[in-house]
Structure formats: structure tokens, C-alpha cells
Amino acid sequence: MINHKVFWGDKVVKKLRESIKKEYGFKVHNMKxxxxxxxxxxxxxxTDRGTYILKSIHTSKRRQLFILEAEDYLRNQGISIPEVIPTKRGTPYFLWKQSLYILQRFCHGKPANLRSPKGVKQAGKLLGKMHRVSLGFHSTHRALYVGARDWIQEYEDDLLAIKNWKKRNSSNRTPKIKAILSYIRFFLSSGKTACDLLHRNSFFLKWKGLPAHEHFLCHGDFHPRNFLVDRSATTIIDWEDVRYDFPSKDMFRLVDNIIELDSKWSKAKFSLLLSAYLIENPLTDQQKSLLFLDMAFPHVFERFLRKKIYHRMSLSQVKRFLRREKQKTKDMLERAVSYLFLFDANSCMALSPMI
Incomplete structure (x- = not known):
């Protein structure tokens, strides 16, 4: 068993520093x-040999090995990822107090500027390249980390969570809750439409059944602080959430950051991002439809409720969030349906009164 609870007192830190010296052969001057x-x-x-990052992910050994395999594969495909330093024994990690630790080169760089068109295009191209080159990745632990099998359950669970929130708060008359309740019918309706379309989507059913190595790798937390721009390269860090999945899972995380920075939904900016992405990773019409369909589902809205993010926001911020999420959702659903009509018009016709 991996021990997830380590008391970080001075004595413990001192012993960890001694273990680092033993495993890697260099002296740690400072540890922050x-x-x-x-x-x-x-x-x-x-250290006496430069600056490094020491990381312990509190997860199973199997999960840690999957992450290392994914990083190594992508690194060999030309994606800049911090180098993992092997121990003196040649292993990519060492075990200390029943937790796995890895050592990586410290990465210089600044987060991409998603306010500028240049930064948006840079992020889109980087994400597109990462997804494209990830196809073909084989892992000894592949069956454990395929997100496709969870989509239907995730949609149904999220819709139920939104309904339950509505039920719990239906009599709450505080201004922020009233504002959310005025939009909740829209998000439930659009979420149900997306869920129904997903059930009927022949491409989704086919893609879901593909072997793992024919699925893209998704970073899982693709936001500007996790890809650092330097003169020589843009380096992607923090791969703790990597898994096999679909590009939408990384795309909507990136889009969410752009919306937060701009405080509004911009079709033009999304089109700029998507165009840059498609240069590196051209998607078929069926893939585009699934991308837009997943981005139309109220994942962000459900998280907004579940995490009670509205508690940290003013009333005007809550209203602004709701407006921009509604605009984004309508746009994504329209895009999804327009592509669905190209190869699955029957599904769209059956749902046309809801769209």
C-alpha cells in the first residue's frame, strides 16, 4: 500500500534530503x-548540480507507471516534457516512506498569454500536436485509464446532480441562488439534448469500442500554468491526470480559461483556437461533432454548483458566468448538430423540437 499521509516536520524533510543524496548522488542546498x-x-x-523538481503523486504504483509511460512516449514524439532523472540504480523513481518519488529537471518558461490572438493560436497548435502524436500509445496498464467508457454515466450523473441541486435550493430566495435557478432549466434541457444525442451517435459508439491505443491521450488539466513558453520550446508539465480520452476533455478546460480571462464567450476567439488546433490535428466531421457535443454538455455548470463556486463570487460575477456559459453551450450545440446532419440526420430530426 502507498502511504498517502506523511508528516512534513523538519526531521522528516531532513531524512528525505538524505534519501535524495543517496539515490541521486548530489547534495540538496535548499528544498522549498x-x-x-x-x-x-x-x-x-x-542542488550542487542545478535546480530540480521533486514530485510524489499520491496514487497507486500502477497509476504512476502509466503516467511515466505516457510522458516518455510523448517526449519521444517531440512533445517537450521535463526530463525524468533516473536514480543511480537506473530506475525512474525511488520509494520513500512507501510513496513513489520522481525527480525532474526544472522547467523555465512563462504561461501562455491567452488574452492575445498569438497566445490562443500557440495553445491551439500545441494541444493539437500533442493529441495527434499521442495516437498509437500502448501501455501495460491501458485498460485502467480509458475515459470513453465513463461518458454516458458521467452525463447522467451530472444531470442528476443538477436536478438535485435545483430541488434542494428551489425555495431559496437569495439573489445569487435566484439567478442560478433562472438559468437551470436551460442547462438541464441542453444537457439532456446532448446526452440523448450521445446515446444515438453512431460515431461515439464506434469510438468507444476502439482499442486504447486508437484513442487520444488527454492531459486532463490543460491550462496556461501547465504549459510554459520559453524561447526554445513550450513545455507541458503536470501530467497527473493523463488518460486515454477525446480532445474535448482538454479543449473545454482551455476554453474555460479563455472565457474566465475575457469574462465573456467569444465565437471569434474560439474559432481562432479551433483553427490553430486543426492545423496540427485535422479532425473528421464525425470527430468535430463529438467534440462540440461534449463541449455543449454543462460540465462546467455542474462543477460550478458542486464546488459551490458561486459562494466566492459577487452577484454580478454569477450573472456574467451564467450568461457566457449559456452562450457557449448554445454555440457548441448548434455546431454539433450542424455536423451531425452531415452523417446522422435522423438523430437530429428526432431531437429537433429540443434544439
């Missing part, structure tokens, strides 16, 4: 913990 919201311990190390 980097705050992270994830279930991960991250340290920046100043």
Missing part, C-alpha cells in the same frame, strides 16, 4: 515546497 491543490507533494530543489 510548492503549494498545489492536487493530491501531490512537489518540491523545488537547489
Amino acid at each position: 515546497r510548492i503549494p498545489t491543490p492536487k493530491n501531490t507533494s512537489v518540491y523545488r530543489l537547489q
Whole structure:
């Protein structure tokens, strides 16, 4: 069993530094913990051989090995990912207090500027290339990390969660809750439409059954702080959530960041992002339809409710969030249906009163 609870007192840190010296043969001058919201311990190390990042992901050994395999495959395909430093024994990690630790080169660079057209295109091209070259990745643990099998259940669970939130708060008359309730029917309706279309989508059913190596790898947390721009390269970091899945899972995370920065939904900016993406990873019409369909589902809205993000927002911010999510959802659903008509018009006709 991996021990996920480590007390980080001075004595413990000292012993960890001694273990690093033993495993890698260099002396740690300074060791600073980097705050992270994830279930991960991250340290920046100043050593007699340069600067490194020490990381322990509190997960199973099997999961950690899958992450290392994915990183290594993508690195060999030309994606810039921090190098993993082997121990003196040649292993990519060492075990300390029943937790796995890996050491990586420290990566220089700044987050991409998603406010600028140049930054948006840069992010789109990087994501497109990463997805394209990830096809063909084989893992000894592939069956455990295929997201496709969870889509239907995820949609149904999220819709139920939204309905339950509505039921719990239906009599709440505070301004922010009233604002959310005024939009909730729209998100439930669009979510149900997306779910019904997914059930009927012949391409989705085919894609879901493909072997893992024919699925794309998704980073799982693709936002500007996780891809760092330097003069020589743009490096993608923090692969803790990597899995086999569909490009929409990374795309809507990126789009969510763009919307937050701009405080609005912009069709023009999304088209710029998508065009840059498709240069590197041309998608078929069927793939585009599934991309838009997944992005039309109210994933972000469900998280907004579940995490109670509205508590940290003013009333005007809540209203602005709701407006832009509605605009994005309508746009994505229209795009999905326009492509569906090209190869699955019957499904669209059956749902036309709902769209």
C-alpha cells in the first residue's frame, strides 16, 4: 500500500534530503515546497548540480507507471516534457516512506498569454500536436485509464446532480441562488439534448469500442500554468491526470480559461483556437461533432454548483458566468448538430423540437 499521509516536520524533510543524496548522488542546498491543490507533494530543489523538481503523486504504483509511460512516449514524439532523472540504480523513481518519488529537471518558461490572438493560436497548435502524436500509445496498464467508457454515466450523473441541486435550493430566495435557478432549466434541457444525442451517435459508439491505443491521450488539466513558453520550446508539465480520452476533455478546460480571462464567450476567439488546433490535428466531421457535443454538455455548470463556486463570487460575477456559459453551450450545440446532419440526420430530426 502507498502511504498517502506523511508528516512534513523538519526531521522528516531532513531524512528525505538524505534519501535524495543517496539515490541521486548530489547534495540538496535548499528544498522549498510548492503549494498545489492536487493530491501531490512537489518540491523545488537547489542542488550542487542545478535546480530540480521533486514530485510524489499520491496514487497507486500502477497509476504512476502509466503516467511515466505516457510522458516518455510523448517526449519521444517531440512533445517537450521535463526530463525524468533516473536514480543511480537506473530506475525512474525511488520509494520513500512507501510513496513513489520522481525527480525532474526544472522547467523555465512563462504561461501562455491567452488574452492575445498569438497566445490562443500557440495553445491551439500545441494541444493539437500533442493529441495527434499521442495516437498509437500502448501501455501495460491501458485498460485502467480509458475515459470513453465513463461518458454516458458521467452525463447522467451530472444531470442528476443538477436536478438535485435545483430541488434542494428551489425555495431559496437569495439573489445569487435566484439567478442560478433562472438559468437551470436551460442547462438541464441542453444537457439532456446532448446526452440523448450521445446515446444515438453512431460515431461515439464506434469510438468507444476502439482499442486504447486508437484513442487520444488527454492531459486532463490543460491550462496556461501547465504549459510554459520559453524561447526554445513550450513545455507541458503536470501530467497527473493523463488518460486515454477525446480532445474535448482538454479543449473545454482551455476554453474555460479563455472565457474566465475575457469574462465573456467569444465565437471569434474560439474559432481562432479551433483553427490553430486543426492545423496540427485535422479532425473528421464525425470527430468535430463529438467534440462540440461534449463541449455543449454543462460540465462546467455542474462543477460550478458542486464546488459551490458561486459562494466566492459577487452577484454580478454569477450573472456574467451564467450568461457566457449559456452562450457557449448554445454555440457548441448548434455546431454539433450542424455536423451531425452531415452523417446522422435522423438523430437530429428526432431531437429537433429540443434544439
